[in-house]
Amino acid sequence: MIQKFLRTHAPSGVHPLWLTTLTTLWLVTLANIPLWRQLQQLPEVSGLRGLLFGLGMATTIAGLTHALLSLLNVRWLIKPVLTVFLLSAASGAYFMMSYGIVIDPTMIQNVAQTDPKEAADLFNWRMLVVMGLLGVLPAWALWQVPVKPIAPLKSLVANTLALIASVVVMVLSLLAIYQDFASVMRNHTQVRYLINPLNSFYAIGKVAAQPLQRENKVILPLGEDARLTLADSQAPATVVLVLGETARMGNFGINGYERNTTPRLAQESVISLRNVMSCGTSTAASVPCMFSHLGREGYDKRSANHESVLDVLQRAGLAVLWIDNQSGCKGVCDRVPHVNTSDLKVSPHCDGGECHDAVMLHDLNARIAQLPAERRAKGVVIVMHQMGSHGPAYHKRVPASFKKFQPECTSNALQQCSREQVVNAYDNTILYTDHFLTETIHWLQQQKGPSALMYVSDHGESLGENNLYLHGLPYAVAPDVQKRVAWINWFSDSFERQRQIGRSCLQQKLQAPLSHDNYFHSVLGLTGVHTSVYQSALDIFASCRPAP
Template structure:
């Protein structure tokens, strides 16, 4: 029987590349990978080391070179025993991808990778991820992720006998250890001084930062499943006023997003970013600090009843908070969201579903909505209330605010007085002036939204209405080489922790409770924080409970408010 000739198969481009690719030893493969990870990806880390170095000239250069050698040698030592011929390319790919993307945020935006940043990433929705993509990120990914990945999979790793491999790894490990220990000992005083003052620098070293922070998050911060709900403030009750016909209350709490106090002209900023609010009789508190530097930390903390110094994220995750207590005391509590959710703070209260018609009016094709949707949603919600129904309401609005990096999406043309703008989410590529203008325009738009909300409350004649606005955290727009937010609190600049806070009360509220308003007016210049929200808001709602900390209750600071309480009677 005649054997049929086999059809000729044209080798793939990848196969031809592989055949023509160089063949290197595993030892050299690991060394090149260590140089890539330790040197190429971490220039932002080395810039910080150089910035914190107390020396000049040759001595500063020597410390910088020593630092590079220590990092490269440390990665090399790790890779020597982690990578073997059978898994080297897989492990290299993981390190290149993780290190490449973490290095982008560190080097381009000054972001420090911490467990909190891992939490932010896990809680980020699709819209926020879309806002992070830019031409700059695509170029970075192509050059520093895809290209090295291709090289890793094209190159051939030579086969070596196990005894020879072990001998090579042992000798190379000894050499790496000599470099590491020798340089650390020689520069010990310098490294000790730098890292003692800047402990979070390790969050700038890729890919170590992403890997270590992920492990830390899952060990310490990841929500534990199936924990029983702990009741809190079970004694909460409202103090009823003895005067007949006292109208019920509507308190509107607006949780801002990424607004920083120093960009509010109400706080002395040179550009007029508050043209509408400045014309209203608001109370502006100009010395307020946040609980965290990211939404995933600040929002749960604000509603937990725990001060920042004692905040326990795991406990907050399965314990009742401010909204539960207000609901228990008789308030109709409603959450209306234009952000990425309430971070579990509103799980047990009503969550208002924004009508489709409003979404069509204010949202783009991706589902991202302008904050004026909150004004229309509030008006729609209030229009359904029966004026004969005497139940009081606590309504929480969660803004999109100034969420970055796509600041240009956070305002409309009518509220963009500052030009030129940075019409890109690759903000590090914009001029400082354009970037600042774009962020400031988002504050102008927030000013308009908040003013519209106050005017909506003014029209509710059957209620005492109150308004409280506070941002969850601030934002860096290039100051100190930092962008966005989420820096470790210990090293976070004031731009990320100094937040705006405003209040407004209707004439009916002021007439019924003048002592409350006078007490708050006297504290506008006082040093305050998110710690004051939980006890002070409950007191404003006439709610009493043993869980209200009098030290942080703003109304407890005034003797006048105490005397007023003597004319009130407790009613469970």
């Protein structure tokens, strides 16, 4: 209808400013439904005051959006620019409406590091409908409308006036609502990441600017003085570090969950810590951080990149192997031997088109045998990166025999399922992780010499609480279920004797406030590696060993 009106009343073409104005109205209204829904729920801006605040907010965003578009309002450029805005807004609106996420720099990093398999899990008919109605359809209509040719000087004048008018409207609107605006932005910081599609462009710019803030191509050495503290006469140990995926602490039966999601681990002598906070709310943020010596705050503010704890272990002479059943190690394993099992065709672990985590145990002895003998003689450290509870397609993560909790959600559009179905599907992944960890413990029990397992998840997950799904919210506003993670320890009797770790002491730490900041130093303590970057105060095992 709009297209027909424009063709009828402007046969020679439409002035570019009409296109930017109409697109701005479309973006501010329909493409920002997640923002308006969020504002409606805030108690500070309810009733008539809330309505006036919403109108002022919409006018402010419209002014800012139109001002930006005025800078790009060139006849041959405007259609591609508006198309990018429309498609970006449609995509952002879908994911924010469907999963309750926000779009910030961390989320953009997640998108950039998502592999095709993970991306495929996000596609569904609802996404196609939203993208079609909010993005493709208006973009198609846009390209059907002829643009009126404007002389360069006239175009410059018109765009300058439009820019000035947009800025004036934005400033006046902001001043009218400033008191409420400042309060909302201060107390509900997630709101700023809902302004669509400006949130995406800001986040992309922030990520793109990172190379200007630090030299990403240079990796500074770490722990160059690393050495093993164990005597040569002591038997070399095998240590498995399992990097869990999206496993929230509260859904483990051994942590007091009402469901018995960990029946096999409950039969093993494991110590499960229950008050551990993650470095971030996504794999891209947490994994590099937890393997770093900097801690969460230091990692976020770093001016340079450093080697990880795996480099330190290898420098100390240990044989290190990273096994990945997911989308990669985020740079952590780049300088140590590593292998990916996610594309293997090993039956029965990979029969359903996706390899379940037990595939990492397949041919494990042969993989270790390929490591240098002189290193194996000092000890072996294996990192296993799980697919774990990666969403939204939880139902794909486990074999049929582990689908105990029914009915489960079998859709990747979690909002289509009842919360019971979502939780059932998620709990089945924890049940399978229980199986995988127990099988790994049994494999360790068959190895010669002392052995140990330490399982730590990278972050947690929202399962529909407050209409939030998945993870990735900014750390400051993310709920605890996205940040509180599982940390499970197991030691063979010979390892416990050799390292003199007091189990009763470690049991007293079940509720101790811990975090991923403890991970780097605890790995060094567990493997018996000393270096000047090691901090015993952050090693959870240090206080449970006798003083030297």
